[in-house]
Amino acid sequence: MLAGWFGIGRESVVAGIRKKFGKKGATVVEGNVRAFQAGLEFAELHPVKEERKMKAPQPGQKMKLLTDGNDMCAAAALFAGCTFFGGYPITPSTEIMQFLDREIWKYGGTVLQAEDEIAGVGAAVGASFAGKKAMTATSGPGMSLKTEMLGLASIAELPLVCINVQRGGPSTGMPTKAEQADLFQAAFSAHGDCLRPVLAPTSVADTFGITVEAFNLAEYYQTPVIVLSDQDIAQRKETIDPIDTAKCQLVERRRPTETELANFARFKLSESGISPISHPGMAGGNYLASGIEHNELGRPTASGEMHAQMNEKRFRKFNSLKNRRDLFVVEGDPNAPIGLVSWGSVAGAALEALRLAQAEGLHAKLLVPKLLYPVAEQVYQDFFASVRRGLFIEQSFQGQLYRLVRMYVDLPPQVKAFAKSGSNPIQPAEVLERLRELAVALQNHANSHQREAVAD
Structure with missing residues (x-):
């Protein structure tokens, strides 16, 4: 029916059906082709109110996936x-x-x-x-x-x-x-x-x-x-x-040098927290990889002091990760007083809502984190420096990113969660309506301050 209503290439669809069901035998293939033909006939007998035929690809266009x-x-x-x-x-x-x-x-x-x-x-x-x-x-x-x-x-x-x-x-x-x-x-x-x-x-x-x-x-x-x-x-x-x-750049694990293999310390307490890693068969690279706490050589230990040092090592190595600003996307005016944060598939709806809001003259911005954890405190602090009202937009009941970020960052008091669970996706229109409400609240707050200033 969709192929009939919107002019989707019929030959391509039939070819796809034959490829998809080819292993199931001729009976299954031909049954699905007949079902497709029946859909085309239904579309012809029941046209849509407004014709919306898709244009055929033009010669010389770039290949798509x-x-x-x-x-x-x-x-x-x-x-x-x-x-x-x-x-x-x-x-x-x-x-x-x-x-x-x-x-x-x-x-x-x-x-x-x-x-x-x-x-x-x-x-x-x-x-x-x-x-x-x-x-x-x-x-x-x-x-x-x-x-x-x-x-x-x-x-x-x-x-x-x-x-x-x-x-x-x-x-x-x-x-x-x-x-x-x-x-x-x-x-x-x-x-x-x-x-x-x-x-x-x-x-x-x-x-x-x-x-x-x-x-x-x-x-x-x-x-x-x-x-x-x-x-x-x-x-x-x-x-x-x-x-x-x-x-795209590819990164490989840090292998030990010959000098390091002479007295191999798999879990060396290095300044960065990252130590060389060997593999079975590497001469001099034998070590124990187990779930028990260990010292630098990988030998089991019950030392509380060593356990504390290893915990600190395993956390310290991620310090540089929190500085990866390329794992965050910011859209809109950096100095906007209204801020949105959204992640994953919902970020697309948030971005569309932002553009609709900007077309209406609303002053807002959007942060899309692709690194969710560890929380990059400085990135969020910089984003919220100008924000007086905002929303974390998430497809969950609890608003989990909102709560996670609040563990590490002192958010402005008027930044709230817009969280919604269930199978119905968050629509840009819903976000836009909330943005309008935030803009009105900001204006009312500004007007209130002006009246107080006049009264004084």
Whole structure:
């Protein structure tokens, strides 16, 4: 019906049907082709009130990609050098594993579809210990199961990328609906003092760059990195420009020098907190990578003093990450008195609302963090320096980023959460209406001060 109403290329659709269902046999293929033809006939008999035919592509136009966030994530992993994926099927992340299962072998890699979520991430941790770039992917319920293994990777300081394609929760929740309610889980689901970077893409195209960045951070800081995608980004089809991979840089883990291997201290208390990492078979590079606390050589210890030093090391190494302003996007006038903060898939609605507000003459700006944790205090302090009223726009009941940032940053008192859970997406019109209300409140406040000044 859509092809009939909007003039979508019929031959291309039929070709896609034959490709999609080809393995299921001629009966299935022809049945779907007949269903498509029936839709065309219905559209012809029931035309839309206003004709809206899509224009045919013009000769010489640039090539576009029709893809989704899960495919972009998997393709980015291959580009970043991932050679091992361990996971278990779960909606809405399964397509990442399916893509890699199809393609990773061409690059000398391996996919392990494990018996459960714990085994999948455990295998990925083992692959990282063996010197490979490794990844796992899941959704909220799977993240709950992976938590213990992520703790092992944290204390053993092993690089690992973990993709969480968020869905409505808790428990089974709504597997086919998007939500942004796993941020607390990503930041805090660990016993003991533990810090793991958390990133979030804002679109299908952005998923490629964020996934590459996740591998770079994992390798550089020797840590698990969690990427919070969501069902909306992961499974929606989008037409995007081809990715310019020449703009992407790749980072490798810090290997020990010959001098360092002479008396190898895997967990050396370095100034940066980052120490050299070996792999099995490297001469002189043997060490114990376990979940028990250790000294610089990796030997188990029950020393409270050494435990405190290692905790400080594992946190200190992330100090430079909080200065990565390139992981934040600011739109609008830097001195605007109204500020919006939004992340993930909802950032698109916030950006559209900002542009509509600017067209009405409203003075506002928008901050889109792609690094959610650790909280970059200075970035938020600088953004809110001019803000007198504002909103954190999130698809969750609690407004988790709002609450997380408040733990570290003294926000202006009139900055509130605009949080909404459920499967219905936040619309730009809703945000625009709230912006109008903030602008009126600002004006009323200014008028009140003027009246008080006149009375004095």
